[in-house]
Amino acid sequence: MLTAADLHPSLSDPGLSVMSFLNEATARYPDAVSFASGRPHEQFFELGSLEVFLARFLDHLRTERGLSEGAVTRELLQYGATSGIIRELIATMLRTDEQISVDPRSVVVTTGCQEALLITLRTLFGGPDDALLVASPCYAGVTGAALLLGIRVEHVPEGPWGLAPEQVLAAVKQLIGEGRRPRALYVVPEGANPGGTSLGLDARKELIALAQEYDFLLIEDHAYAVFAPAGSPPSLKALDDAAQVIHIGTFSKSGFPGLRLGYVVADQALSDGTGPTRLLADALSDVKSMVTVNTSPIAQAIAGGMLLSCGFSLRKANAEAALFYRENLATAHRELTRAFSAPDKTVSWNRPESGFFMVVSVPFEADDEALERSAHDYQVLWTPMRYFQRAGGERKLRLSLSYLTPAEIRTGISRLANFIEDERARQTT
Amino acid sequence: MLTAADLHPSLSDPGLSVMSFLNEATARYPDAVSFASGRPHEQFFELGSLEVFLARFLDHLRTERGLSEGAVTRELLQYGATSGIIRELIATMLRTDEQISVDPRSVVVTTGCQEALLITLRTLFGGPDDALLVASPCYAGVTGAALLLGIRVEHVPEGPWGLAPEQVLAAVKQLIGEGRRPRALYVVPEGANPGGTSLGLDARKELIALAQEYDFLLIEDHAYAVFAPAGSPPSLKALDDAAQVIHIGTFSKSGFPGLRLGYVVADQALSDGTGPTRLLADALSDVKSMVTVNTSPIAQAIAGGMLLSCGFSLRKANAEAALFYRENLATAHRELTRAFSAPDKTVSWNRPESGFFMVVSVPFEADDEALERSAHDYQVLWTPMRYFQRAGGERKLRLSLSYLTPAEIRTGISRLANFIEDERARQTT
Numbered sequence: 001m002l003t004a005a006d007l008h009p010s011l012s013d014p015g016l017s018v019m020s021f022l023n024e025a026t027a028r029y030p031d032a033v034s035f036a037s038g039r040p041h042e043q044f045f046e047l048g049s050l051e052v053f054l055a056r057f058l059d060h061l062r063t064e065r066g067l068s069e070g071a072v073t074r075e076l077l078q079y080g081a082t083s084g085i086i087r088e089l090i091a092t093m094l095r096t097d098e099q100i101s102v103d104p105r106s107v108v109v110t111t112g113c114q115e116a117l118l119i120t121l122r123t124l125f126g127g128p129d130d131a132l133l134v135a136s137p138c139y140a141g142v143t144g145a146a147l148l149l150g151i152r153v154e155h156v157p158e159g160p161w162g163l164a165p166e167q168v169l170a171a172v173k174q175l176i177g178e179g180r181r182p183r184a185l186y187v188v189p190e191g192a193n194p195g196g197t198s199l200g201l202d203a204r205k206e207l208i209a210l211a212q213e214y215d216f217l218l219i220e221d222h223a224y225a226v227f228a229p230a231g232s233p234p235s236l237k238a239l240d241d242a243a244q245v246i247h248i249g250t251f252s253k254s255g256f257p258g259l260r261l262g263y264v265v266a267d268q269a270l271s272d273g274t275g276p277t278r279l280l281a282d283a284l285s286d287v288k289s290m291v292t293v294n295t296s297p298i299a300q301a302i303a304g305g306m307l308l309s310c311g312f313s314l315r316k317a318n319a320e321a322a323l324f325y326r327e328n329l330a331t332a333h334r335e336l337t338r339a340f341s342a343p344d345k346t347v348s349w350n351r352p353e354s355g356f357f358m359v360v361s362v363p364f365e366a367d368d369e370a371l372e373r374s375a376h377d378y379q380v381l382w383t384p385m386r387y388f389q390r391a392g393g394e395r396k397l398r399l400s401l402s403y404l405t406p407a408e409i410r411t412g413i414s415r416l417a418n419f420i421e422d423e424r425a426r427q428t429t
Numbered sequence: 430m431l432t433a434a435d436l437h438p439s440l441s442d443p444g445l446s447v448m449s450f451l452n453e454a455t456a457r458y459p460d461a462v463s464f465a466s467g468r469p470h471e472q473f474f475e476l477g478s479l480e481v482f483l484a485r486f487l488d489h490l491r492t493e494r495g496l497s498e499g500a501v502t503r504e505l506l507q508y509g510a511t512s513g514i515i516r517e518l519i520a521t522m523l524r525t526d527e528q529i530s531v532d533p534r535s536v537v538v539t540t541g542c543q544e545a546l547l548i549t550l551r552t553l554f555g556g557p558d559d560a561l562l563v564a565s566p567c568y569a570g571v572t573g574a575a576l577l578l579g580i581r582v583e584h585v586p587e588g589p590w591g592l593a594p595e596q597v598l599a600a601v602k603q604l605i606g607e608g609r610r611p612r613a614l615y616v617v618p619e620g621a622n623p624g625g626t627s628l629g630l631d632a633r634k635e636l637i638a639l640a641q642e643y644d645f646l647l648i649e650d651h652a653y654a655v656f657a658p659a660g661s662p663p664s665l666k667a668l669d670d671a672a673q674v675i676h677i678g679t680f681s682k683s684g685f686p687g688l689r690l691g692y693v694v695a696d697q698a699l700s701d702g703t704g705p706t707r708l709l710a711d712a713l714s715d716v717k718s719m720v721t722v723n724t725s726p727i728a729q730a731i732a733g734g735m736l737l738s739c740g741f742s743l744r745k746a747n748a749e750a751a752l753f754y755r756e757n758l759a760t761a762h763r764e765l766t767r768a769f770s771a772p773d774k775t776v777s778w779n780r781p782e783s784g785f786f787m788v789v790s791v792p793f794e795a796d797d798e799a800l801e802r803s804a805h806d807y808q809v810l811w812t813p814m815r816y817f818q819r820a821g822g823e824r825k826l827r828l829s830l831s832y833l834t835p836a837e838i839r840t841g842i843s844r845l846a847n848f849i850e851d852e853r854a855r856q857t858t
Contacts, residue, residue: 001700002709008555011712019718020511042499045506047487050727051480058476070471077474077687082449111540111689111721118720122577126437144719148551150579258506260540260725271430280431283440289448290573291547291720292540296689298479299725 010147018140018387025371025381032379033412035399038193038356044321045256053305054298060308076301082294083285084109086304089312090263096312098225099238100247106267106281108288109295113223113250113262117186118145119287120219120246120264123280124184125151131175133185135163137388139193139221142186154182155390160350162197163187165206172214184217184246189236191224191355194388194398198354201233208236211244217268218245224355226254226315227322232354243268246280251303254314259299325356328401331409332358339417347420356402359385360416364423366397373419380415439576447569447816454800455810462841463810464828467622467785473750474685482734483727489737505730511723512714513538515733518741519692525741527654528667529676535696535710537717538724542652542679542691546615547574548716549648549675549693552709553613554580560604562614564592566817568622568650571615583611584819589779591626592616594635601643613646613675618665620653620784623817623827627783630662637665640673646697647674653784655683655744656751661783672697675709680732683743688728754785757830760838761787768846776849785831788814789845793852795826802848809844 010016026034061067061075075085084090087104094100110116121132121142132146136155146153156163156171163185172182187207189199199207211218220236233239237247250262266280288294310317333351340347346363364370366384375381383400385393399416401409439445455463490496490504504514513519516533523529539545550561550571561575565584575582585592585600592614601611616636618628628636640647649665662668666676679691695709717723739746762780769776775792793799795813804810812829814822828845830838 001705002697003700003702004706004712005702006555007552007699007712008716011552011715016715016719019722020715023510039508042503042507045502047498047502047505050483050505054479069476073474073476074471076476076479077685078471079468079681079686081452111725114722115720123436123440126435141719141722148716148719252508256506257508258726260721260723268431270436271432273432273434276430277433283433283436286440286445286449287437287577290445290570290577291544292689293448293543293570294689296540296725296728297687298731299727302727 008148013147014387015140015143015147018144022383025375029375029379029381032375032381033404033408033415034381035401035404035412035416036381036383037403038400039403040253040257041321041324041403043324044318049306050302053302053309056305056308057301060304076297080294080297082289083107083281084263084295084300085297086300086307089304089307093307093312093314094265097315098222098235100235100265102265102267106265106279108264108266108281108284109300110262110264110288111292111295112252112260113221113248114141114145115288115291116248116250116262116264117142117219117221118148119284119291120248120266121145121151122149122287123283124217125149127181128152129180130183131180133168133171133182133216135187135192135195136390137194137385137393138186139188140388142221156185157392158195158197160197162189162192162195162199162203163207165203165210168207169210172210172216176214182214182216184219185211186219186221187236188221188223190222190228190232191352191357193223193355194357194359194383194385196350196352196355196357196359198228198232198352204233204236204239208240208242208244212242220245220247222247222249223253225249226318227325228354229322229326237265251306254318255303255306259303261295261299261303325402326353328404328406328409329353329358331406332399332401332413335410335413336360336417339413346424356400358399358401359396360399361396362420362423364395364427366395370423373423374416378415378419380412380419382416437577442576443816444569444572444576447573451812454804458804458808458810461804461808461810462833462837462844464830464833464841464845465810465812466832467829468832469682469686470750470753470832472753473747478735479731482731482738485734485737486730489733505726509723509726511718512536512710513692513724513729514726515729515736518733518736522736522741522743523694526744527651527664529664529694531694531696535694535708537693537695537710537713538729539691539693539717540721540724541681541689542650542677543570543574544717544720545677545679545691545693546571546648546650547577548713548720549677549695550574550578550580551716552712553646554578556610557581558609559612560609562597562600562611562645564616564621564624565819566623566814566822567615568617569817571650585614586821587624587626589626591618591621591624591628591632592636594632594639597636598639601639601645605643611643611645613648614640615648615650616665617650617652619651619657619661620781620786622652622784623786623788623812623814625779625781625784625786625788627657627661627781633662633665633668637669637671637673641671649674649676651676651678652682654678655747656754657783658751658755666694680735683747684732684735688732690724690728690732754831755782757833757835757838758782758787760835761828761830761842764839764842765789765846768842775853785829787828787830788825789828790825791849791852793824793856795824799852802852803845807844807848809841809848811845
């Protein structure tokens with residue numbers, strides 16, 4: 001019989017099964033209020049939009065690009081370019097929404113943000129001394145992909161406002177001192193999962209300057225950008241004039257997850273030693289050809305139709321959703337404030353204005369057992385922050401506010417407050 | 430500037446860019462007859478089928494599974510189970526078409542056959558002494574995925590009828606003698622790409638017996654199964670009563686490539702040392718969660734509708750296509766026979782009855798330069814077999830017969846014959 005210990009070592013790492021564990025916990029308590037699920041809310045989904053967007057893209061192929069019926073069928077149903085068929089449309093959206101100006105040839109369309117992360121890591125990391133820097137806490141999809149590829153990860157503790165440039169600098173210097181190479185830093189500048197933090201303009205600029213000085217790349221994950229409040233700083237890529245930033249995005253939040261569609265922008269020139277020969281995007285595409293060959297042109301067509309239908313502004317198309325998510329964050333803050341109005345300071349939380357997540361600090365171990373009690377006895381689910389960081393998350397929990405209505409949030413926070421009070425009482429008896 | 434040498438070593442291996450090279454050559458000679466493209470023929474594609482199959486699956490969800498409209502929308506547009514939402518339908522198809530009886534829980538739906546290969550290799554290969562055995566010549570997608578993952582590959586020379594069990598045994602014994610572990614053998618028993626070979630019943634049974642005796646797994650790629658002539662032997666998985674076989678399939682040939690949909694069947698029990706705890710499929714699913722999270726439910730819905738519409742028999746649905754491809758193979762054989770009717774035996778070819786491919790041996794180096802002359806001067810494209818094997822392919826070329834009409838094949842073989850005659854003349858002058 002096959003034994004688990006005999007498989008790839010990543011299979012024995014809890015980091016690989018976080019996702020399944022969370023799904024399983026949610027499935028066991030279907031009636032609980034779940035602050036665990038980071039899904040976008042389905043009130044913004046319309047099944048009929050599949051047909052509408054697909055028709056819009058087919059019209060684009062026939063009318064604007066002048067394709068014959070045979071060529072249209074081929075574009076949708078046949079094998080296609082590994083880099084994708086909607087690169088121009090994505091480049092136009094990036095210019096419209098994010099003030100990012102890039103040649104469409106530097107865009108690779110991927111099977112979700114996850115494939116974008118995987119192929120980026122595989123392409124960049126070659127040697128055993130290469131280190132991937134990540135914030136601690138960090139999105140499990142990045143550390144999971146690194147596990148599959150045997151890439152060494154260095155965790156940089158987040159400050160209250162997210163990744164602090166001085167902490168990154170310290171980590172970079174330590175790595176160099178150890179004879180290792182800081183190859184890339186993964187960073188979510190807007191509404192980070194799981195910490196909920198967003199970086200200010202100065203921090204963004206300093207990270208780019210650091211990357212340039214110490215010759216590492218920034219892998220920017222901009223999944224939650226469309227939900228940022230007006231006046232938020234530009235993306236790292238928009239601020240990047242030295243090609244230090246690889247920019248990753250997804251349609252899972254700005255469109256819907258069922259598309260499984262993302263993209264990576266890699267406009268860095270690659271040299272063969274004598275001079276520039278091609279773009280980093282071309283290397284990513286070579287790697288992608290051995291992961292999924294190419295991204296489903298059907299999914300690309302639907303996303304393409306979506307971009308054409310909204311005048312290339314996913315921010316505008318998501319204005320209502322952005323308001324909903326921001327109000328959910330505000331509701332959670334208000335309800336927590338109401339529940340913990342006593343002068344007791346042992347329960348605290350951050351106050352993100354962007355993204356789907358916030359973090360609550362509690363005066364007890366927020367572990368699997370605590371989660372089980374919370375789910376079983378109080379019918380409220382959350383995610384232990386320890387899943388996302390090696391140290392410092394023991395007494396913290398993540399609340400996802402995206403998949404709940406305001407009424408559900410009120411009920412959930414009330415249950416959570418009861419749970420927290422009772423846990424505190426357990427500690428002191 | 431980033432240098433190519435500074436990226437992951439796989440990026441410097443020609444094995445990773447075979448696909449792009451072939452596409453690029455085809456694009457440069459749009460008017461050539463191309464025996465290079467292994468695409469399925471578009472005469473069997475209907476753009477309108479997208480809508481029909483999708484509607485059929487939605488009806489299935491509403492009527493047969495009794496889902497509410499909200500649940501239907503969630504199933505199609507939201508994140509979903511990593512293992513897929515059409516596992517039962519695929520299991521029914523496997524029982525109907527392939528006499529493979531498996532629990533649907535042992536099926537993982539993947540983003541094409543390529544992701545199935547990648548996650549299977551990542552899951553199985555843990556140690557530096559683990560070896561992946563492949564036929565030589567071998568499909569570039571397997572060796573490419575192994576390159577990305579740093580897996581050592583051992584090439585077993587094919588005989589005229591494909592992978593010979595005695596050659597596999599010799600390779601296995603040699604590996605064991607070197608203190609290494611033969612972990613798995615990748616095998617395409619029906620219409621192999623690129624060799625065109627199909628294994629007889631005895632060879633299939635012997636491979637399973639060998640795998641059992643020497644404790645390695647068989648990774649069966651059954652991409653071309655639906656085109657096999659009546660009376661072909663059963664798949665390895667259908668013959669497997671000791672769970673030695675991991676079975677991989679794709680909808681790219683039986684449906685259409687734009688779906689980017691495949692599946693892997695892994696019903697092996699996994700033990701944690703004390704007893705069976707879960708299936709190998711569950712481990713594959715954990716790995717998949719870090720590659721593409723889950724497979725697009727939209728693509729799954731279309732494939733599901735296809736399965737429901739054809740009574741779960743892709744073989745029946747593809748009967749006309751199978752005839753077309755087999756007749757194309759026969760046409761190529763007939764035209765080659767006509768062109769090389771002289772007693773000269775320096776040009777020969779095999780005669781596959783299944784799949785998309787055949788191999789022609791020529792009396793000169795079939796390399797990139799020869800291909801360039803063939804394309805430029807004779808307007809006929811093919812693939813050097815050296816792309817698919819380390820040794821033995823220097824004077825061989827692969828013909829793909831799938832993407833051409835009989836008339837195009839006649840024209841193409843006539844051009845190819847002229848090219849071969851002139852190359853031979855070049856050699857002797």
